[in-house]
Every structure is written in C-alpha cells, then in structure tokens.
Amino acid sequence: MENSEKSPPFIVVAILVALLAIGIGYFYLNQNKDESGERDKITLQLKWVEQAQFAGFLVADAKGFYEDENIDIEIKPGGVGINPVDVLITDEADIAVAWTGNVLPAISNGEDLVNIGQGMQRSAMRMMAKKSSGVSSPADLAGKKIGTWPGGNELEPYAFIEKQGLDKDRDVTLVSQGFDMNQLLNDEIDLASAMIYNEYWLPLEAGYPESDFTVFDMEEEGAGMLQDGLFVRRKFLEDNEDLLVRFLKASMKGWDYAIAHQEEAVDLMGIDFAENDVTARDHQMLSMKEVAKLYAADDALEKGLFYINKDKLDQTVEIAQTYVDEVGEIDIDKIYTTTVWEKAVEGMEFANYEESLN
Amino acid sequence: MGIITIKKLDNHQTLKTLIISCSVFSFIILVWELAVYFTNASRIVIVPPSEIYPVIFKNQDILLKELIFTFEEVLAGWSTGSLIAIVLAIFIHPFRRLSQIFIGVSVGINAIPLIALAAILGGIVGTGQTGKAIIVALLCFFPMFISCLKSFTHINLKERNLLQTYSASYFQQFTKLIFPSSLPLILTTLKVNIIVAIFAGVVSEFFGAHGGIGNLILAKKGLYDLPMVWAAIFYIIVAGSICYFSVELAYKLMVPWRK
Numbered sequence: 001m002e003n004s005e006k007s008p009p010f011i012v013v014a015i016l017v018a019l020l021a022i023g024i025g026y027f028y029l030n031q032n033k034d035e036s037g038e039r040d041k042i043t044l045q046l047k048w049v050e051q052a053q054f055a056g057f058l059v060a061d062a063k064g065f066y067e068d069e070n071i072d073i074e075i076k077p078g079g080v081g082i083n084p085v086d087v088l089i090t091d092e093a094d095i096a097v098a099w100t101g102n103v104l105p106a107i108s109n110g111e112d113l114v115n116i117g118q119g120m121q122r123s124a125m126r127m128m129a130k131k132s133s134g135v136s137s138p139a140d141l142a143g144k145k146i147g148t149w150p151g152g153n154e155l156e157p158y159a160f161i162e163k164q165g166l167d168k169d170r171d172v173t174l175v176s177q178g179f180d181m182n183q184l185l186n187d188e189i190d191l192a193s194a195m196i197y198n199e200y201w202l203p204l205e206a207g208y209p210e211s212d213f214t215v216f217d218m219e220e221e222g223a224g225m226l227q228d229g230l231f232v233r234r235k236f237l238e239d240n241e242d243l244l245v246r247f248l249k250a251s252m253k254g255w256d257y258a259i260a261h262q263e264e265a266v267d268l269m270g271i272d273f274a275e276n277d278v279t280a281r282d283h284q285m286l287s288m289k290e291v292a293k294l295y296a297a298d299d300a301l302e303k304g305l306f307y308i309n310k311d312k313l314d315q316t317v318e319i320a321q322t323y324v325d326e327v328g329e330i331d332i333d334k335i336y337t338t339t340v341w342e343k344a345v346e347g348m349e350f351a352n353y354e355e356s357l358n
Numbered sequence: 359m360g361i362i363t364i365k366k367l368d369n370h371q372t373l374k375t376l377i378i379s380c381s382v383f384s385f386i387i388l389v390w391e392l393a394v395y396f397t398n399a400s401r402i403v404i405v406p407p408s409e410i411y412p413v414i415f416k417n418q419d420i421l422l423k424e425l426i427f428t429f430e431e432v433l434a435g436w437s438t439g440s441l442i443a444i445v446l447a448i449f450i451h452p453f454r455r456l457s458q459i460f461i462g463v464s465v466g467i468n469a470i471p472l473i474a475l476a477a478i479l480g481g482i483v484g485t486g487q488t489g490k491a492i493i494v495a496l497l498c499f500f501p502m503f504i505s506c507l508k509s510f511t512h513i514n515l516k517e518r519n520l521l522q523t524y525s526a527s528y529f530q531q532f533t534k535l536i537f538p539s540s541l542p543l544i545l546t547t548l549k550v551n552i553i554v555a556i557f558a559g560v561v562s563e564f565f566g567a568h569g570g571i572g573n574l575i576l577a578k579k580g581l582y583d584l585p586m587v588w589a590a591i592f593y594i595i596v597a598g599s600i601c602y603f604s605v606e607l608a609y610k611l612m613v614p615w616r617k
Contacts, residue, residue: 083580089400105582109401145568151580169420175568176576178480188485188568326581 039072040243045093047228048078051278052287053197054097055265056119056295060254062268069246080179083152088113088231094240095232095247100313101225102152104320107335108328112234115313115336117248117306117344119255121297123224124196124290125156127216128181128203133190136214138164138221144190147177157193159223159323160216180278197290198278205283223323225316228294230306241340248344252305259292260351296353304345308336402582410588417586420574425593428559428570431487433601435494436555440502440548442495447506452528457507464507468500476562485566490559497558498551505547509540545609552601560594 046054057075060066066073076093078084084096085106095116103113127146129135135144141164148154154174161168168174175189181202184192194200194215204210218224230248237244258265266284273281300307313336320327387407393399394406414421451457476493483489513536521531563572571590578586 086402089402102580106402109582111400111402148577150573150577154577154580173569174573174577175485176563176566176573178485178566182481183485183566324581326578326583 039067039070040246041072041074042095042243042247043074043076043093044247045076045082045084045087045096046078047084047097047099050075050077050269050271051198052266052269052284052291053195053228055258055262055269055288055291056255057097057251058254058269059258059265060250062270063254063257065250065253065257066247069250071243071246071250073247081151085111085113085152085231088233091233094236095230095244097228098231099152099155099225099227100229100316101155101227101320103229103231103335104155104317104327104330105324108326108330113231113335114234114237115229115231115308116237116244116340117230117251118226118300118308118313119228119230119306120226120291120294121300121307121309121312122226122294123156123217123219124227124294125218125224126194126196126200127157127160127191127218128184128194128200129191129214129216130184130187131212131214133187135190138216141191142166142171143173145173145175145188147175147183147189147192149179149193150176153193155320155324155327156218156223156225159225159319160218160221162323163221163223197287197294198283201283201286202278223319225319226312237337237340244340245343248306248340249348252344252348252350255295255305256348256350258288259296259353260356262288262292262356292353293357296357301353304341304348304350306341306344308338308341310336402584405584405588407588410585410592413585413589414592417589421571421589421593424569424571424574424590425597427487428490428563428572428594429556429597431490431570432494432552432555432559434487435491435496435559436498436552438491439495439498439555440551443499443502444506444544447503447510448532451507451510454511457511461504461507464500464504468504472497472500473558473561476558477565479562480565486568490562490567490570493562494555494558497554501551501554502544502547505543506540509543510536513539542609542613545605545613549602549605549609552605553598556594556598556601 044057046057048054050058054075061073061075076087083102084093084098085102087093088096088098089106089111097119100115103115107113133144134140138160141161146157146161148157158168161172166172175183177183177189177193179199181192181194181199183189185203185206185208192199194202200215203213230251232244263285266281266288269284271279271284273279273284277283295305298312299309314332317330317332317335321330391406391408394404450460473493475496479493479496480489483492517535517539518531521535526534559570560572560575563570564576567573571594575587575590578584578590
C-alpha cells in the first residue's frame, strides 16, 4: 500500500518519457536533415574559424558557385581543439583545408590521405621576437621561451629550432601560445608564432613600431612547409572524383573572385565584424590582402590557382622528415594527385590580379 | 592473541584486494592490446600498450621534468587553497548566521564547473606556474570551505555542554573538541581535493602553459605521437595515486579512532 502511494502517477512518467523521446528524436533529425534533395552533398572542414584565410570558399558559397556545380556544400569552421586531420579521418568531413605539416605525421602513421589541390603556395608562418629579448639571429634560440600552437601547427617552429642544432624538448622551453600576441608583448615568451595574414599585424595594430621586432620568415629560414592544402581520404577520392573536380572548379572561381574583388569578398564572408580584434573589418581586409598574395603566387599565377608544386611538396616532406622525429617514412607519390586539379582547371579563366595584388 | 588474528585477517584481506586489482588491471591491458591487434585500428586513434611501455622508460627525463612542473602547480594550489579555506572557516564559524550564508553561497559556487573558468583566467592570472596554482587553489577552496564550516558548526551539543560545565574557554573547546572531531571530514576533503587539483592542473595547461604534462600531452597529440601521450597519462596516474594514498595514510595516522 505504502509503496503504491509513493510511486509517481503514471501520467507524469509518461510525459517525462515522451519529452525525452522528443528531445532525442529532435537531436538526431537535426543531425541528418536534408534540405537540398537533388544536389550532391559535400562537407568541407576549415583549418580555423571563418576568416579571410578561407575567403574563396566562403565567397564561392555566398555567390552560389557550388550550387552552379550542383553541389550542396557544408562548410564547417575550425577552432581551438579542432584538428582538420582528425575530422577528416573520423569521416566527419569529406575535404579538409589542412596544413601539410599537420597531415604528414598522420600519413607516416599509416593514414591514406591525398592532396588534391594546394591553396597557399608558400608558408605564411613567421616567428617574431622583440628586439629587447636579445634574439637577432636564429643562432640566439638556445634557452629561449618559444611560443607554438600545439595541435598540428608546430612543425615549422620545431624544424626551425632543430635546424639550429637544438633539441626542441631539451634545449628550449616550448610554450603553448594563445591565438593572440599578448604573451610576446608581456615578455612571457621570447619568440612567438605569427601568421603573416593574422597575428603578425596585431602588435602593429596595437601601436608597436615594426622596428621593435625581429621577424623570421620560415620560408627563408628553410623551415617553411605548405599550408592550406585540400586533403581527402583516398577512398573518397576513388568514389567521388567527379564531385571533387566540380568542388575544386567552384572553389577556384570563388578564390579567383575573392582575389580580384578583395573588399567585396571580405563583406561576402558572412562574419559579424567586431570593433577592434581579429574579427574587425580592417583587420580582415589586411588579412585578405596577404592571403591573396599567398594564393596567387609562384607557379599558381601562370598555371592556375590550387596548383600543386611538386618541388615545394618534396621540400615540405624533406624538412619534416629531417627535423621532426615524429614524421617517419613517406612515399611522396602517394600523398598527392594532380588529376583532380587538371580536370578542374580545364577551361577556367582567371582574372588578371596585377592590380589587386599591390 | 585476538588482536593478532584480526591483524592477520586484515593483511589477508589487503592481499586479496591487491591480487584482484592487479588481475583486473592486467585483463584490461590484455583486452586493449588484443582489440587493437585484431581491429586494425588507426594508429592515430589508438596504440596498443606494448608500444606505450618502452616509451615510459625511454623518455623518462622529459616526462619527469614536465610531471614535476605540473605537480609543483598542483601541490602548491592544493595546499594553499585548502589552508586558506580552513583558516577562513576557523574565523567565520563562531558567527552562526554568517556561516549559514557562506555555506549557502559556497554550495552554489561549488555547483558551477569552475574549471570552465580556466580558459578565461589565463588572461587574468597569466599562463605561468603561479597562474595555474591559483586556478587549482580556487577549485580546492570551496569544497574545503564548505566541509570546514559545516563540521565546525555541527558539533554534538552534549559534548559541548560538558566542556562548558568545566568552564572551558572557546579556544579550548575548539582545540579539544571542535577541531579534532572535524578532522575526519577535513582529511576526506583533502583526499578528494588532491584528485580535483591534479585534474585542474592538467586541464588548465591545455589553455596555454609554459610547460607541464598537460602541455606535453597537447603537443604530442598534435604530432600523433600517441605512445608519448599515453606515457604521460601513465605518469599522471602513478603520481596521482601516490598523492592520494599519502593523504589516506595521513588520515589513518591522524584519525586512528576512525577506520
């Protein structure tokens, strides 16, 4: 008797169960909602949050270039703790914008990932030191506190350190760096990682003169690796080559448009500009200018955007293998294909960038 | 004679528990090894124990250096946070109303996952070792503060009345009755806190640090050096267990009347 009095009325239990079922159902339905029906779905994982670094993809989406190719694209922004290579391997994205240096350790661990197009034609990575810290040449690195971004962005600084004959785990202090330059400005670290299209400008925008800093260009220091390449799983490539060709075509159009119309591209990205941080419109404009110079560079200028420069790829693999212990044997011919690019670039007409690259 | 048999039984029990724990542990390791072997799992997702084992010794110098770095933060934060909480509680507990208010507020704050603040606190307290120790201290403070206030204010009235009939001063009441009878709860909280502290220390290093085992895990994970990541986790487990059982031992020595 007492027991039956204590148990809650049936109707309460029923309502709770129903609510739970609705909640779970809503969650899963949302996961698999399919609005387009006809068009081919594809998911692109960005290396970082939506910003000028990915302007071309965002512009292609905004201007309907993917739709023209009968593609329904989902662009997933990256962020802290999101490694595009992990996302790619776990099948949560079909294509990833990833740094080659980030992909190589995964490949040397047995993952079958393929480069189908190379966005940035050269490294955008700089190492920046305050002159007051006493770093004026690469020979001054021993015993210094060096900021890196762990999670796949640290191979170039590692190669830079090891190239000076130092052991990265023993001869310097590696500090995980925030995505701003505060640690450098507050003298918490001696050397900071900085992208030429982003962090590099933060101290200058904060009013520090350029002459206060020593800047090492990883490309010039022989530690530069390719960045922002398009990577896919081999299985996906084999099953969806035509889809990838169409994707690359639309992306080329997007980037072509973004490089030629930089101001419009920044506004088309669909991000809410803030007052004065990295998402400020002025900062993104500056960033767009630098990114354009990295995409429309070297051989890509003559042969077309996303051109895969084999020599550069060779160089990236060699630097990684020589200076980063974690990267083992890699068969270079197995990590890229030019087929997709060749088919995509056919009949493409690129704008003349001369004016916009100044 | 009676005492000896009880002790023997006790030892026998401990041995039995030890054997069972060891076999369960070995079984997990075995299943892990076989699972990786037979499923052909990706090497950047999981590695078998047989690959982790050699790394534990090979990279001892790096791992120990980073472990000590982290445990300096952990132990400093844990002891400071707990000590401040005890001292504050000692001064506040004689005021009943105030204590009630503080307990209420602290229980509320304690329900917030304070570790979420680690992401933002880096900007305020810095990313250095002191900053991490402050985060650890913050996480250890509230549980200890609540435990102390509660147990200081919930003393058996009969015993207190007895002391009062001896005209014991409040100071005497506190040192002879209130504090000793609160010791079990204080030490239990210390024991729980050391685990909280390790967790807070390692996790706060994920948000930017000048070294430490959390920093190492993050760095090696980015390079898919999983054996090193697992070796680091192994070091944390061993060091954490040593800390935990040290506090447990202190508990047994300081509160012999409680088993």
